[in-house]
Amino acid sequence: MVTIKDKEQCCGCAGCSQSCPVGAIRMESDAEGFLYPVANPDICIECGLCHSVCPMSITEHGDKLLVAIHAYKNPVDEVRLRSSSGGLFSKLATAIFNRGGVVCGAVYDTPLIVKHIVIDSVEQLPLLCGSKYLQSEIGDSYVQVRNILESGREVLFSGTPCQVAVLRRFLGKDYANLLLVDIICHGVPSPEVWRACLSESLQKSGVDMEYRASGVNFRDKRNGWKHYGVSLTVKHFNGTLKEIYEPASRNTFMKGFLNDLYLRPSCYSCMFKAGESDSDITLGDFWGVEKVNPLFDDDKGVSLVIINSHKGKEAFTANTEDCIDVSLDDVAKYNPSYFQSAVRPKERDEFFKEFLGARGTTISLIERLVKQRSSGFKNRIITVLRRVGLYDTVKRFSNKLKQL
Numbered sequence: 001m002v003t004i005k006d007k008e009q010c011c012g013c014a015g016c017s018q019s020c021p022v023g024a025i026r027m028e029s030d031a032e033g034f035l036y037p038v039a040n041p042d043i044c045i046e047c048g049l050c051h052s053v054c055p056m057s058i059t060e061h062g063d064k065l066l067v068a069i070h071a072y073k074n075p076v077d078e079v080r081l082r083s084s085s086g087g088l089f090s091k092l093a094t095a096i097f098n099r100g101g102v103v104c105g106a107v108y109d110t111p112l113i114v115k116h117i118v119i120d121s122v123e124q125l126p127l128l129c130g131s132k133y134l135q136s137e138i139g140d141s142y143v144q145v146r147n148i149l150e151s152g153r154e155v156l157f158s159g160t161p162c163q164v165a166v167l168r169r170f171l172g173k174d175y176a177n178l179l180l181v182d183i184i185c186h187g188v189p190s191p192e193v194w195r196a197c198l199s200e201s202l203q204k205s206g207v208d209m210e211y212r213a214s215g216v217n218f219r220d221k222r223n224g225w226k227h228y229g230v231s232l233t234v235k236h237f238n239g240t241l242k243e244i245y246e247p248a249s250r251n252t253f254m255k256g257f258l259n260d261l262y263l264r265p266s267c268y269s270c271m272f273k274a275g276e277s278d279s280d281i282t283l284g285d286f287w288g289v290e291k292v293n294p295l296f297d298d299d300k301g302v303s304l305v306i307i308n309s310h311k312g313k314e315a316f317t318a319n320t321e322d323c324i325d326v327s328l329d330d331v332a333k334y335n336p337s338y339f340q341s342a343v344r345p346k347e348r349d350e351f352f353k354e355f356l357g358a359r360g361t362t363i364s365l366i367e368r369l370v371k372q373r374s375s376g377f378k379n380r381i382i383t384v385l386r387r388v389g390l391y392d393t394v395k396r397f398s399n400k401l402k403q404l
């Protein structure tokens, strides 16, 4: 029977609850807002399926294949504008629809809840586009995907590396008609913190209580991809819409998220970095493209495309003007999230102690701790080392010294 003793050991992928043959496991939110499995001992038949599916129980990863790495720009500007990076996901999804297949990915259910759904037409595609900085609720998506695969239709499943890793184990065999696409993942932030920030920022913006949030875009590119913003659409009960926009660098929720203050505990020691999810293709933002190839950068977004399998190579096609080959060194320099987990800051405990104790506003708490964190000497050094691409080397060297 599944029991969570250490929260760092559960990534919330819901593989256990979906694989349970008697429906004994449901996902329940803890005080921080993250979902964990809870098993009903009266129903559990001790079959052990929940343990065998759990991606956190993988002790050894198989040999990895790194077929190619590209930087890619979707030639349709409108597609790139609605996508977080270069819009490769939309191109892959469109190719699947053209062959009669379906796509499973993350959509907003409400501005506070993200969930996975299956879509089968290009008209629904904008719903899936764009990064939603909340852990998506999987529902029964793995079961749906298996049923569709068995019917012979093609499926593109897209999600975080842990969601992709569990789907492979859940299915238990290779399907030629399945394409697995994961995203480079910084980690998922607490939905409870997002709820608090949203409500406080609506009040701060002077939005009348008669308005409620109806849409959010964490990667609004109106001022360019590198200086993206967060926009919020609020709807009056009479149907009138208002928009609130803020650069991400000034948005308190984004500041706390990027300072790792309230990530899911398991994200600080993610087991699925650098291709370990076993996906066919990994997608990310090609940060640093302006240094690697300035002519390729137009500040509308560039995807980093890491091809991990021959199937992934077959699925990726692009015109020469939309794509360039790049090296793993370029990735290492500018996108540390591909290789390593966020470091759990000491301020995380302080944050949740105060947040759950409901002292003061969440926004002022985040602002204070972000300031405290960035003024710490060690953090300043880490930031500089990461910026110049030397963090990994120095960390390896210092680990060796510790072993001596």
Ligand SMILES: Cc1cc2nc3c(=O)[nH]c(=O)nc-3n(C[C@H](O)[C@H](O)[C@H](O)COP(=O)(O)OP(=O)(O)OC[C@H]3O[C@@H](n4cnc5c(N)ncnc54)[C@H](O)[C@@H]3O)c2cc1C
Binding pocket: 082, 083, 084, 085, 086, 087, 088, 089, 090, 104, 105, 106, 107, 114, 128, 129, 130, 131, 132, 133, 134, 135, 136, 158, 159, 160, 183, 184, 185, 186, 187, 188, 189, 283, 284, 285, 286, 303, 304, 335, 337, 338
């Ligand atoms: C929580 C999170 C953290 C990320 N961290 C990084 C990072 O540190 N570095 C980096 O380079 N890239 C990161 N990304 C990925 C990046 O922002 C883009 O999503 C990716 O490059 C794909 O971009 P695109 O333009 O091809 O397509 P887009 O249209 O932007 O991508 C949409 C795809 O992303 C999936 N997706 C969106 N939100 C979620 C979610 N909450 N859970 C699961 N799947 C989701 C959708 O299913 C869809 O398939 C992160 C994304 C998320 C959601």
